[in-house]
Amino acid sequence: MYKQSLAAAIALAxxxxxxxxxxxxxxxxxxxxxxxxxxxxxxxRNDNRDGxxxxxxxxxxxxxxxxxxxxxxxxxxxxDVQGMTGIHLxxxxxxxxxxxxxxxxxxxxxxxxxxxxxxxxxxxxFSKTEAKIGNALQPxxxxxxxxxxxxxxQTFQGAIVTSKELDNFTFTAGRLNKAAGRASSNYxxxxxxxxxxxxxxxxxxxxxxxxxxxxxxxxxxxxxxDYYKQTFLGAVHVLPLGEDQSFKTxxxxxxxxxNGKNGDVGYRFANGYASNVGEVDNKTWSAIFTYAISGxxxxxxxxxxxxxxxxxYISNGSVVDGRGRNEGQGGSSxxxxxxxxxxxxxxxxxxxxxxxxxxxxxRVGVPGLKTSVAYLRGDDIRxxxxxxxxxxxxxxxxxxxxxxxxxxxxxxxxxxxxxxGDVAGSADTDQTRFIVNYTYALK
Numbered sequence: 001m002y003k004q005s006l007a008a009a010i011a012l013a014x015x016x017x018x019x020x021x022x023x024x025x026x027x028x029x030x031x032x033x034x035x036x037x038x039x040x041x042x043x044x045r046n047d048n049r050d051g052x053x054x055x056x057x058x059x060x061x062x063x064x065x066x067x068x069x070x071x072x073x074x075x076x077x078x079x080d081v082q083g084m085t086g087i088h089l090x091x092x093x094x095x096x097x098x099x100x101x102x103x104x105x106x107x108x109x110x111x112x113x114x115x116x117x118x119x120x121x122x123x124x125x126f127s128k129t130e131a132k133i134g135n136a137l138q139p140x141x142x143x144x145x146x147x148x149x150x151x152x153x154q155t156f157q158g159a160i161v162t163s164k165e166l167d168n169f170t171f172t173a174g175r176l177n178k179a180a181g182r183a184s185s186n187y188x189x190x191x192x193x194x195x196x197x198x199x200x201x202x203x204x205x206x207x208x209x210x211x212x213x214x215x216x217x218x219x220x221x222x223x224x225x226d227y228y229k230q231t232f233l234g235a236v237h238v239l240p241l242g243e244d245q246s247f248k249t250x251x252x253x254x255x256x257x258x259n260g261k262n263g264d265v266g267y268r269f270a271n272g273y274a275s276n277v278g279e280v281d282n283k284t285w286s287a288i289f290t291y292a293i294s295g296x297x298x299x300x301x302x303x304x305x306x307x308x309x310x311x312x313y314i315s316n317g318s319v320v321d322g323r324g325r326n327e328g329q330g331g332s333s334x335x336x337x338x339x340x341x342x343x344x345x346x347x348x349x350x351x352x353x354x355x356x357x358x359x360x361x362x363r364v365g366v367p368g369l370k371t372s373v374a375y376l377r378g379d380d381i382r383x384x385x386x387x388x389x390x391x392x393x394x395x396x397x398x399x400x401x402x403x404x405x406x407x408x409x410x411x412x413x414x415x416x417x418x419x420x421g422d423v424a425g426s427a428d429t430d431q432t433r434f435i436v437n438y439t440y441a442l443k
Contacts, residue, residue, distance in 0.1 A: 029078060032069020035442040037062065041089075042151055042435045044102050049420075049428040057102050057111065058089040061151030068123075076125040082136040085116040086151045086183060102150055103183050115185045119155055129163040135180075135187060141172065142232045142252070143204050143222040144314055145333040150182040154331060157187055158202075172220075173205040181316050181329035188329050192227050192312045194270025194278070197261075201225035202314065206232070214238050226260035226267050228280040228312045232335075250288040252336065256280050256312050271310030273348040273382035281308040284346070288337055295363030299356040299374075303338055303345065307382055311336075311346040338376055341395050341417030342431055349382035368401040381423055391421025411437040 039062055046055040064083040070076025088103050088111045096103065096111040103111040121134030135157035138146040147154040158176030165171075177200040178187040189198020206220030218234035232254050239247045258279045261267040268278025275281065286303035305311055316329035338345035338352055345352045354376040361369035374395045381389040397415040402408055413435040420428045 027069045029068050029071050033067060035064070035066045036439050037064050037442060038437070038439040039063075040151055040435060040437050042433065044150075045432045047430040047432075049430060052427050055096065055102070057096055059103060059151050060087040060089055061085070062087075063152060070123075070125050074126065078123045078125070080121040080123060080132070080134070080136060082119045082121075082155070083116070084118075084152045085114060087114045088112060104185075115183065117180055117185045119180075128165050129161065131159065131161045133159040135178070137176070139174075139176075141204070141206065141220065142218060142234055142335045143206070143220045143230060144176075144202070145335050147182055147331045147333040149331060149333070152182055154182050155180050168210040170208040171205075172207070174203070176202045179314070179316050179329075182331045184316075184329045186329075188316045190224060191315055192224070192269050192271075192280075193310075193315055194268050195227060195266070195315075197226070197266035199225045199227055214240070223259060224312075224314065227258075227262050227269065228256050229259045230254060230256040230312070245293045246291075248288075248290040248292070250290070250337075251286075252288075253285045254283070254311060256282045256284075269309065269312055271312070271347060273307075273309070273384055275308040279309065280312045282306045282311050282348070284311045284336075286336060286338070295360040297356075297358040297360075297372075299337075299354075299358075301337055301354050303336065303350075303352040303354070305346055305348060305350045305352075307349045310348045310350075313346075338378075340374070340376060340393050341415060341433075342393055342419040342429060343391065343421075343426065345376060345378045345391070345393075347378070347381045347423065349380050349388065350378045351380050352376055352378040368403045369399070371398045372396070378421075383424070389421065389423045391419070391423055391426065393420075394418045409438065411435075413437070 066081040068078040119136030137156040157178040160174035163171040204222035220232040223229040263279040283306040288301035313334040315332040356374035358372035377392040401411040415433040417431040
């Protein structure tokens with residue numbers, strides 16, 4: 001069915017292209033290209049308040065991106081190349097847990113001194129339809145979000161087609177088979193939390209419709225073979241309220257069901273309670289409301305996760321290699337506001353109330369300075385025995401980008417997260433991250 005969905009999306013794009021005027025000729029493979037080098041320095045501290053191992057490490061990441069233009073002609077061809085390396089600066093003896101996702105581990109449990117990988121995407125453009133095929137894909141879709149929460153980004157291998165042939169519509173379809181984690185040199189099969197057998201088939205198709213200038217509607221369907229199938233529906237509306245004021249409504253709904261071998265040994269989903277052990281059976285919805293005025297932003301929301309299992313989302317396959325080493329494959333994101341610094345609030349039965357206040361200091365003459373504080377509380381978490389559980393998290397951050405001078409566009413980010421809960425397997429923790437970012441345009 002998913003191969004048919006992908007074929008249908010491509011066919012629709014092709015048919016539309018034949019009846020519309022083609023875009024202007026591409027600007028050229030080299031003339032339309034751009035290249036950047038990005039640097040990220042990061043200090044990471046995880047203070048385990050339950051007496052377990054603490055983590056304190058720092059690292060340096062470099063990311064090179066070359067994005068070509070397209071060759072001239074009705075069909076344009078291009079190539080994107082990506083190279084990255086991470087360097088372990090210091091962790092202090094005993095401050096690199098072997099299950100760390102900040103850096104991969106050596107055979108003795110210490111952090112690797114460095115790691116690297118190289119990727120590329122071939123791309124084809126016809127009218128307003130673009131296809132990318134390769135192993136440097138970074139999707140940002142409701143059913144899959146590439147994680148960039150450490151030194152370097154998570155990337156995926158496969159193919160993605162995007163078409164904008166119809167006004168106000170964006171059609172997206174694709175198939176992915178592997179991913180490389182944020183701190184890994186290698187690509188691995190796809191899975192969910194708890195799965196030890198990898199899948200090499202994540203297929204999806206969806207549409208974003210700009211119904212009006214203020215309203216966007218979304219519908220997606222995806223399947224991770226032998227784990228789950230998922231339908232997403234979303235709506236985002238921005239209501240102008242006068243000068244420098246707006247009210248934004250963001251509604252999201254996920255319906256996830258078991259697929260194929262899910263529930264069998266090796267294909268089990270481990271995210272808290274499940275009515276059928278290891279099987280995916282979940283409905284999750286959330287509503288987010290944001291009032292913005294003169295640089296201030298007030299956000300309130302509520303999220304409900306169904307009782308029968310936690311909400312599934314893509315993670316990499318095996319966490320350790322054949323020699324028992326952590327390869328840094330961990331780390332994943334989910335398209336929910338509750339995807340926070342420490343946890344994601346996606347356990348079975350969990351009902352989460354959350355809020356956030358943000359301020360942009362450019363309104364008082366300090367451009368580039370922003371700050372925010374968020375609080376989330378999850379209740380009614382289902383467990384196999386005993387009463388329901390609770391958890392809460394408080395996140396604070398300050399961001400500043402230098403606006404002028406020698407160090408223009410150097411960015412600083414200080415983030416602090418506090419997590420407390422009574423859920424088995426989740427330690428109370430205080431987490432601190434300090435990040436320095438800079439991107440230099442080569443062309």
